[in-house]
Amino acid sequence: MTVNVYVPRDTASISMGADEVATAIANLSEDIKVVRNGTWGMTYLEPLVEVETENGRVAYGPVRVEDIQSLVEADFLKGGEHLLCHGITQDIDYLKNQERLTFERCGLIDPLSIDDYQKNGGLVGLKRALKLSAKEIIDDVTTSGLRGRGGAAFPTGIKWNTVFEAKANQKYICCNADEGDSGTFSDRILMESDPFCLIEGMVIAGLAVGATKGYIYLRSEYPLCKVVLNDAIKIAEAQNYLGNDILGSGSDFFLEVRIGAGSYVCGEETAMLESLEGKRGMVRAKPPLPAHVGLFGKPTVINNVLTLASIPIIMAKGGDYYKDFGIGRSRGTIAFQLTGNIKCGGLVEKAFGITLGEMIEEYGQGTFSGQNVKAVQVGGPLGAYIPLEEFDLPLDYEAFSEAGAVLGHGGIVVFDDTADMKEQAKFAFDFCVIESCGKCTPCRIGSTRGSELIDKGDFELMRELCDLMDSSSLCAMGGMTPIPVKSAIKHWQDDFKD
């Protein structure tokens, strides 16, 4: 009898040797069928090998090639006990305690199997959307309370409605897959593990606003995503979920992947548009909004990968279902990524409202080094450094905003007590020097002056500079660089004394 063995094929597991493990397992016996699934996002267990048994999928990890002999001896093909065995995958606490909506299929399925996709809830949303009017789709998205997951948290329904109402002979859907924040990889996991979900979300967005062409702007640091997405697009076209006359509806939608070139600021939506047009990634002044004058001057929806990938489930189960997760004005779920100096790093999808401390202690299990946590940077390079005393902060947009911090794209980078916060503050400025597009003075010049002032120890003048960058930069690059700087100075004054 053939046994199905799942070996993930995402960037993280491959970096830990998943390809070699997959080959070695396939070579064990002709009765083994190795399925390359996506990843569940439990990165600390990668490569996480799963064996399908009558009780469910039994997980082993992290598995290295040299472990396979002992796994065979432990009869792992029947789910046998072993030091690396974690029992049934879905019962592992790390996964079991999550609320998986957007990532419900990640890890479960072969990312490029449209059958797997459909058997597990895929395309239900699109089929429903095809029966609705554009206005009804947008209303449902508005009801869901979904806000942009890229970092700015703008209500998706309102954005879509603006593009819907704009009159033009061509409109576009642009997916921002320029996930440049350090400490984030949730977009990557989604694209590598469930690409049809993103495609479905983009097709629905096209139906809603009347756009027939979409682009995925993918960062060049994600070469595997490019391969998976392009394969998925070909399959979706062949199955008529993409292309001309989608499922006989009369609606068209075409999708193309474009590759960035190592510029962080191209994750800013207007810089991304410039880059997609083949230009330098210089930020545009707003207004006009991209919803009115976007790509090639046409009305354009720009959404993050996870925003678009949340659409299929909202369409399938209704806006009210999604809205029931979360707290306050932060509805639904958000993908957190536990990274840096963390013992159990990975992806955790939870409803808004869990505290930072719960996330780091219960999921992350503390630092990788075993030393005490000193600081946690949430929300990427433009996010605040948060000290232990504020670990009861609930992870939702408003609570973070009140605390002078940002949730951003959900990246959580943990530093142990060896971190030098002056060095981190200086890096915030230095990163802005490297990545500033150069269009506005506060960002272009301010970042260099800020870095110098940290060296000089002139913190009074630096505070003034921070206020100026905050109030007069054209985009978040210059405007938010002061956030990590100010938080570091506020909480770790001792690090700034020479």
Add this chain to the structure above:
Amino acid sequence: MVNIDKAIDVIDRYKNMPGGLLECLHGLQAVFGYVPKESINDIAEGFNISRAEVHGVISYYHDFKTSPRGRKVVRICQAEACQAMGSRALTKRVEDLLGIKIGETGDDGAYSLEAVYCFGNCSLSPNVEIDGKLHPRVKSDNFKKLVKGGGA
């Protein structure tokens, strides 16, 4: 000598693609390893823009190089999640070992050392990429083996 016909082939492939300049430059790098200055005139003509605009785009993006890179390209993540796991010390060790600084290619053309701001493998930091292969949890003492192609 740069085979300009090869460059023109690439340019012809992308010149009619809306906003296709970045794709074209990636295509040229895939063929030559960098964007040869000999191709700038043809790019400008193909895309109907000025040479200054072409130069502007090439020089804007970190990915585009204007001279050949080393036979081995080592890229080290310099962003926060890797910093939290010792990438600063690792970078110094690698610089000493290869005898070049971040952003440089050695005189003998053996190595290029480049900075990257995030590979998206931040739960397994610090990350180093060697000739396109990503290595997680790199320590100073196993880097030497990795760069010689001895595996992890």
